[in-house]
Amino acid sequence: MNTEKIPAKKSLGQHFLKNESVINKIIELGDFSAADQILEIGPGPGALTSILRALDCQKLWLLEKDDVFARNHAQYAEENKLGHMRVFHTDALTFPWRDLRGNWKIIGNLPYNVASPLMWDIVSQVPKLSKAVFMIQKEVAERIRAKEGNKTYGALSAWIQSFCKVEKGFVIRPSAFTPPPKVDSEIIIFKPLPEEELPKHPEYLATLIKTAFQQRRKQLHGIFQKAFPSQYAETIWQQMEIPKESRAETLSPKQFQKLADLLFPIK
Missing domain, CATH: 3.40.50.150 (Vaccinia Virus protein VP39)
Structure with missing residues (x-):
């Protein structure tokens, strides 16, 4: 050619x-x-x-x-x-x-x-x-x-x-x-x-990651309270074993996956 x-x-x-x-x-x-x-x-x-x-x-x-x-x-x-x-x-x-x-x-x-x-x-x-x-x-x-x-x-x-x-x-x-x-x-x-x-529910993980990093300087608990009011609960942070003041850039990929599973449990 x-x-x-x-x-x-x-x-x-x-x-x-x-x-x-x-x-x-x-x-x-x-x-x-x-x-x-x-x-x-x-x-x-x-x-x-x-x-x-x-x-x-x-x-x-x-x-x-x-x-x-x-x-x-x-x-x-x-x-x-x-x-x-x-x-x-x-x-x-x-x-x-x-x-x-x-x-x-x-x-x-x-x-x-x-x-x-x-x-x-x-x-x-x-x-x-x-x-x-x-x-x-x-x-x-x-x-x-x-x-x-x-x-x-x-x-x-x-x-x-x-x-x-x-x-x-x-x-x-x-x-x-x-x-x-x-x-x-x-x-x-x-x-x-x-x-x-691999992520069990990629669509939820994608939503979570995009939402978290759109406001990467803000604390996650504040972001999720506003973005997912019906799914959010304070008890999530005890289950995650991380401070609720954490920011997006501090969470590992595995932690994001766990967080997605907690916020969007499949019944």
């Missing part, structure tokens, strides 16, 4: 990876095998795709919003009779993640402007996520990896860590891309937690 003359579209947040060493390191982190179903988000010119489609794997699905790249990848698959490869000309934010069947490994250079909501959906909606390897803005990666008590710990941190163990891959400088972004990127790895450790 000749992509040298295809310019990056600023509207889609495109920055094309060109450093071969970095590309190979990302692929290695995927730890791909013949049994894998692989989904790549935003393949663009195909820096990662060119390696992925040569792998021995069960399926290779691509999600591409750009008209030209989607058409080029589909044409390549057809011309080379790659029956395991399927191209979806779509916005990854609207993709039906819950419909994926079987174990999937997801990889991609995520556009900075959609990375956070996209990762929020993927970790909670993909039924059997095996592993995810994403390239995102370094600052966002640091927020996701942050632990409670850290000033960068927030809703995205608590949410993603409720579903996955988060690991740092490596930092990528702007010079590895064309055009170069204005900030550093980072590879971040998600490894799903055991099923018994």
